[in-house]
Amino acid sequence: MFLSILKSIYNILLLTLIPFIGMSQTVDTVRIKLDWNPSRLHVGLDVSRLMGTTIKPHKSSLGGMVDLDFHRFLLTFEGGVEEINRLKTYEYTNQGSFLKWGIDYNLIPHNKYRNMISLGLRYAQSRFSDQLNFTEENPWFGTQTLQFSNQNISAHWTEILLRLNVQVWKNVFLGSVLRIEIMKNISDPDQFIPFDIPGWGRNWKSGTDEKTANMGFSYYLIYHFSFREKEIPLKKIK
Amino acid sequence: MRFWLFFLSFGFCLFESCNEVEDCTLDPYGNYAVATFDILSGESKIIAFDSIILEGFGRLPGDRDTLIGMLLPLPVEKTEAVFHYYTDSSLYSLAVGYKSQPLIYDLSCEATIRFYDLDTSYQSFDSLVILGSEVHLDYVPINFEIYL
Numbered sequence: 461m462f463l464s465i466l467k468s469i470y471n472i473l474l475l476t477l478i479p480f481i482g483m484s485q486t487v488d489t490v491r492i493k494l495d496w497n498p499s500r501l502h503v504g505l506d507v508s509r510l511m512g513t514t515i516k517p518h519k520s521s522l523g524g525m526v527d528l529d530f531h532r533f534l535l536t537f538e539g540g541v542e543e544i545n546r547l548k549t550y551e552y553t554n555q556g557s558f559l560k561w562g563i564d565y566n567l568i569p570h571n572k573y574r575n576m577i578s579l580g581l582r583y584a585q586s587r588f589s590d591q592l593n594f595t596e597e598n599p600w601f602g603t604q605t606l607q608f609s610n611q612n613i614s615a616h617w618t619e620i621l622l623r624l625n626v627q628v629w630k631n632v633f634l635g636s637v638l639r640i641e642i643m644k645n646i647s648d649p650d651q652f653i654p655f656d657i658p659g660w661g662r663n664w665k666s667g668t669d670e671k672t673a674n675m676g677f678s679y680y681l682i683y684h685f686s687f688r689e690k691e692i693p694l695k696k697i698k
Numbered sequence: 699m700r701f702w703l704f705f706l707s708f709g710f711c712l713f714e715s716c717n718e719v720e721d722c723t724l725d726p727y728g729n730y731a732v733a734t735f736d737i738l739s740g741e742s743k744i745i746a747f748d749s750i751i752l753e754g755f756g757r758l759p760g761d762r763d764t765l766i767g768m769l770l771p772l773p774v775e776k777t778e779a780v781f782h783y784y785t786d787s788s789l790y791s792l793a794v795g796y797k798s799q800p801l802i803y804d805l806s807c808e809a810t811i812r813f814y815d816l817d818t819s820y821q822s823f824d825s826l827v828i829l830g831s832e833v834h835l836d837y838v839p840i841n842f843e844i845y846l
Contacts, residue, residue, distance in 0.1 A: 550802065606811075
């Protein structure tokens with residue numbers, strides 16, 4: 461599983477970087493002073509979470525993101541709250557929040573519409589409480605009503621992202637994020653291993669083991685606030 | 699734009715394809731450990747107990763049968779189960795320590811309890827071998843082998 465994820469990351473990186481191979485073979489270069497001063501602030505709403513809240517009756521969630529540009533880099537924060545109430549033969553409730561922060565690297569800074577393809581890295585942290593209630597039929601002890609809960613546990617993990625921002629109208633962009641979540645660590649749960657982790661997703665594989673890696677998609681509706689003019693750098697010509 | 703639509707559709711398809719369907723009858727967790735008995739004397743290959751008592755619960759059903767194996771029920775709310783085996787001439791005791799953890803095996807299945815780190819803090823049989831320290835019906839069909 462982990463090996464196939466590494467292969468996927470390698471393939472994504474390879475496909476993304478192939479167009480840039482050979483770019484260093486410029487004949488005439490003009491040294492331009494790099495502009496590290498921020499010029500744009502992106503504020504986004506996680507549409508996939510809103511859609512999930514609408515479609516899935518057991519889940520309500522809200523998420524957003526903010527990023528600020530520094531040359532080709534973006535300092536990014538994502539956050540949200542999540543509440544899950546799975547009512548089956550058992551009742552599982554989980555509520556908490558998450559925060560992710562990290563850096564994105566814009567691979568197409570020359571795009572005249574300020575569309576963006578970027579690779580990113582995030583450190584993510586989640587804090588939540590959950591509870592599991594169920595009854596068990598036991599041939600020796602009869603029907604038992606069991607209740608377990610975890611209070612204020614935290615989890616942290618790392619994410620590798622491929623992000624695409626496309627202008628849809630003036631300063632409005634649609635952003636999609638493919639994220640690979642790895643290196644998850646949960647602080648000692650009180651009574652049981654959580655089934656869900658806000659911001660991470662399902663903690664259990666369909667089977668008997670905890671997930672060590674996860675993959676996710678997010679879609680953002682982003683508004684682009686520009687607080688100073690910054691020229692789009694010209695593409696180097698060979 | 700076409701690429702964009704493709705990418706959006708791809709994401710949804712990927713999400714849906716990850717929703718695996720689980721067969722709940724394959725739940726590998728039980729609420730009991732399994733012990734088998736082995737008679738060292740070789741005169742008889744089966745053993746009959748007058749009664750088997752689980753401390754805090756009482757007499758276990760089916761305890762008068764001739765046994766080559768026995769299910770050992772493990773109470774969830776405790777971390778140790780003490781069994782007393784009475785024959786017409788002897789009393790054997792077995793104290794099994796364990797940890798338990800509830801889990802949702804799969805979204806569509808019932809919640810269950812996983813028992814693990816099984817150990818014996820006391821036993822008065824001739825000898826006892828721990829074959830599997832977790833209750834897992836697929837991987838560990840027998841937890842204890844008891845020699846009399």
